[in-house]
Amino acid sequence: MRARRLAAVAVAALLAMTGCSSPAADEPIGGGSSGPAGPGSGAAGPVTVLAAASLTESFTAIGTRFEQVNPSAEVSFSFGGSAGLAQQIIAGAPADVFAAASPTTMKTVTDAGAATGTPVTFARNQLVIAVPKGNPKGLATLAALAGSGIKVALCAEQVPCGTAAGKALSAAGVRLTPVTLEQDVKAALAKVKLGEVDAALVYRTDAKAAAADVDGVEFPESAGAVNDYPIVALEDGPNPAGAAAFLTFIRTPEAQRILTDAGFQQP
Amino acid sequence: MLPLAGLLIRAPWTTLPQRLTEPGVLAALRLSLLTATLATVVCLLLGVPLAWLLARARFPGRRLVRALVTVPLVLPPVVGGVALLLVFGRRGLVGGWLDATFGFSLPFTTTGVVVAEAFVAMPFLVISVEGALRGADPRFEEAAATLGASRWTAFRRVTLPLIGPGVAAGAVLCWARALGEFGATITFAGNFPGRTQTMPLAVYLALEQDLDAAIVLSLVLLVVSVVILAGLRDRWLGTS
Incomplete structure (x- = not known):
């Protein structure tokens, strides 16, 4: 009971805060800018x-x-x-x-x-093959991912990176069975970072953001699956x-x- | 109850039969029921002795152990999944050794799903069984011992029947929690249809594309679990 009352108070306080902050913040600009919004205006x-x-x-x-x-x-x-x-x-x-x-x-x-x-x-954005730093398995092409004993994480086909991966793989004529279909690109990348898989197909940007732990291997078929x-x-x-x-x-x-x-x- | 009604109202009843017969639904349901049951068995095998230790034995650090048992309840399941990876993963403490010695690795396998579910669901069993043990009079065990029963016989023939309802309730809770497990499973065991994709994972991914499919999957999980839980309740708890 007490917890519930506390939560209600917290919500009310939060509402009051958000309710107050926007008009207060509006005031300084209220005088001048009503034209089309550009950088630094509106x-x-x-x-x-x-x-x-x-x-x-x-x-x-x-x-x-x-x-x-x-x-x-x-x-x-x-x-x-x-x-x-x-x-x-x-x-x-x-x-x-x-x-x-x-x-x-x-x-x-x-x-x-x-x-x-x-x-x-x-x-x-384009896909790259994300591999652990230094590429210990020497994976350089999409075809190499289908090799035996190579564990690959892909995004599930329901999310955009999975759709792109599907396109790239069929463009390359590569059929592979991933060990997991992750719910988003960051989750697929995390499996590479943790060393649980040998490779994942992720966006170039994600591989770049994780450059400390992961190398991104470019492959030509990714051009056919630009997002x-x-x-x-x-x-x-x-x-x-x-x-x-x-x-x-x-x-x-x-x-x-x-x-x-x-x-x-x-x- | 209201969210439940929401699901029922919003369900696509006209396309229901056709959606239910999609092969993925059955595979995910079968996997869910199988892994939740196996996880409950694992919890029973490990949890009952642990609960007995906590309730009956006196050893230093018992309070700490009891607190540690409840950690999976507090931990966000995703964190639990990461922790499992750090131990049983290919580069993990135990997993690295398993992989190097036996070429065996837990993540991304059905066994991995069972491990993740057992990890998350175990406290429910331990806490119920410990509670039941504390309620049971230890003098019955002592009486059995004076009549020449060994500790194991006394436990099996006297204690276990006494705490039966507690164990059953714990197992049901444990099974229900394992069935709904999402975070630790998707983190530790990944998501692959037929192998590690349980119903909650299938629901989450269906939601990415098709709300109706997600609702159908949720309904199936709901109906199956309510039927099983109601059946178990009558059989195990109703009679005692």
Whole structure:
């Protein structure tokens, strides 16, 4: 009983805090900017961004820069498998921006009428073979992954990195039986980091982010399975101005440079 | 109860028969029931003696051991899965040796699923059995001993029947927890249809693509577990 009452108080306090913070943060800009949102204008208060797991590092960096340019804005991210995030959005998760790892996943959101405007592709990603540091098994091609005694982790076909892996493998004419089908790209990479598998097909960006433990081996067939990353503002987002500002910021040269540094390609 | 009603209301009843006959559903259900049952057996074999030690034996550090037994209850299951990997993984403390000596590794196998489920579900059994043992009068065991029964015979013929309902309740709890296990399983045993993909994992991945499929899978798991639990209750607990 007491725990429940405490929880209720905590929730009430939280609501009061969020309720207060946005008008207070609006005030300083309220006088001037009502035009189209650009970098450094129009964004205030909390902006909630749901983004694919593979965007974790680059979006965190972009979020920090965005907050520096828009001091009264506060970005919070929720990273996860694109499809799971899409389901949350359709179910009414209170978020402003959605960045997916595949157009197919984005389509489920736009089809459900949960997005405003058309999604824009802001980055592209390719698969690499992630192997433990130093590539102890000397895996250099997709065909080598089908060798006997090689343990491979792939993403489940339901998530974008799994779809891309399927495409690349069929383009290479390689049939392999993975030991596990992971729920997102970070989970597949974690299995390589822990040394439980010899290789995983992950995005180049993920291999790069884990460069301390993992090497990324490029392979030609990945060109046939390039993933487009679309981003869109959400219909029921509590902060449309903030969403618009974030969408504009993502296409600035500065944000694009952060993405390229992380291993993404420009659209 | 309300979330349950939500599932029932939202269920795609028209396409239900066709969805139920998809081969993946049956494989995942069979694997779930098999691993949960095996995990319960493992828990019974390890947990009952452990509970007896905790309830009857006096040894230094007993409080600490009792606290450690409940750790899997507190630990987020995913952390439990990582901990299992660090011990039984290919580079783990025990796993490295197993792999080098026998060429045998637990992760990504059905055995791995059983280990993960047993790890998470064990406290439910130990706590119930220990409670039952504390409630049972030790003088019955002493009486058996004075009549010439060995410790094992006394345990088997006197103690076990006394604490039967407690063990049964613990086993049911343990089985139910193992059946619903998700985090430790997907982390330690991975996810591969027919081998390590249990129902909760299948539900999670179905959710990535098709909400209706996920609802159907959840309903199947729910119905099967309620039927089994209700049946067990009547048989084991109702009579005592």
